[in-house]
Amino acid sequence: MAIFRKKWAWAAVSIASMWLAVLFTGVFAPSFVSESVGSSRTEIPLGGIVALFALVGTIVVAIFGFRGDGEQTSTHVGELDAEVAELRAHIAALEQRVGRGTAAAEREPLAVG
Incomplete structure (x- = not known):
């Protein structure tokens, strides 16, 4: 499958x-129980402990897995600039056909971006 060649899909x-591990741990795992001699009892659900590790793991994987490549972004910007220039040329040609060539030449070009 082509989708699993993408870094974001694996992330x-x-x-x-x-988070499925957190879910199953929360549902099926027992709690962590600590009892002291003075009849003090502390009970911590293991799902909460696993959730802390999953939170840290999610942040790290999201930072590295969903980060875009700088080269791709600059390539896309260059492609968009070329397409905008081509569209402006087509618009100018159409305006000359209609007879508004002088008005279009006097008009300021639109600022893009």
């Missing part, structure tokens, strides 16, 4: 797996 699968 999404990793994050979903972490």
